[in-house]
Amino acid sequence: MTYDMGTGFSPVATFNAPLREVPQDPMPAADRRWNNVVGAVEYYVRHGVRPDKLVLGTPFYGRGFRVREAGPDHGLYQPCESAFWVDGYDEVQRLRATPGWTEHWHPVARSPWLYNAAERKFVSYENPRSIGIRARYAKDRGLRGTFMWNSATTTRGTAC
Template sequence: MMTGQPVLGAYFAGTDENTHPIDALPIGLLTHVFYAFATIENGHLRLPPHAPAHLAALAALKQADPGLRTVLSIGGWGAGGFSDAALTPRSRTGFVDESLALAAGFDGLDLDWEFPVSGGPAELTHRPQDRRNLTQLARELRHQLGPARLLTAALPAGRLQAGGTYDPAESYELAALAGLLDWVNLMTYDFGTGFAPIATFNAPLAEVAQDPLEAGLRRWNNVTGAVDYYEHHGVPRDKLVLGVPFYGQGFRVASAGEQAGLYQPQVGTVEVGDWRDIKRDLLPDSAWHRHRHPVARSPWLYHPGTQTFVSYEDAQSIEERSAFAARHGLRGAFTWQLAADDDEHTLLTAMTRPFQPEA
């Protein structure tokens, strides 16, 4: 079982123009906020354009909530520059120096390289030696940050990525990284995206036998399987923080099939937004039929008129995932992302509840 204070975190996207999600965050609800993302541009690190307002809001929040820690996250999907930055001792030193300078007001750094070696957008520079170079980069960051400041990384779980089938161990030296990081933010979501040939769940809790994905991939392409996989590859459970998504995935399907679009061939993706959008626009509309899977432990919506399938998470499914993390000795839970919750903090409350002392 996990000992010590759990990690209850949320990423905040620097693309958000306002600070309301930070300003409105209840005191004591979270332990960590990950500010996303600094990026590498022309070989140098840059903060998002709205960073001054965001950082002022985070500083005010920390003053009101002294137990809160803030972490600067570098990278994100579609962010390049990592392969070059990690390539040589000189480039790594430059990256580390700029990272420490940029994160002067934060409690640590989070690396979100999507992905070394393969799996990320094809147009981003990637090399076979990325795998080892990331470990060397993390080792230098760990040394320079010292024991008092955090070093974490967001690592992938989905087995279908931009280049097809994907294995995280081919991108990361998982056991070595685990020894350098304070913990891993395990991205246990995006199991079902536009890279999948069928309409499926974004974050199924367990393997579903009826999922037509090839059995060797299906075993790992779910929350439980991803945790088992990382543990099998040398990452202790108490160094895993479970990711829960506050957004949905939508697909047009060729037909309804026997389960309201589930596992049907997809003919295109549909932007459905975050939980607050789904709650406001889709759930009150009777044209959308609600369903819940007993094994995946996820809800979904189906619109017969447009043959649209939507995978999403609600308070029940979020709490079930967080309870799984607490029950199995994981370090905690985090979400992508803070602004996606409703004004009542329904999903954040559900995510934190299993880790509360009274739970």
């Protein structure tokens, strides 16, 4: 499972499935090391699981956070007050087309996010670009393959 790295239990708005460790993430370094796609795969390989036995999961839903203040970095790593779901890529596209939402890309996490400063809402999701990067990583690393997870089968929560 290489998603749900940032959840409603995260104290800050963060990525659902960052590709790599982001040094600016306020999570303790010992935890941050494994809390990303590459880190999760390497954890299992380091503990004896062959890469060809691993399948990389990609979320096909968005993870949203309402941040306490409209601070710097377009909501990223800002303290949050609640969490919410974005059900699938169609809803992400609807948000992208709604005035007030801006799209951003993180060069290390290799993930997009949306931010609405007026509503203080941050949404982490995957798009065709980030999904392609993860599929290429799985192939290059010799993993068995990839799979996707849709939020329709996932329990929802609002903690933060």
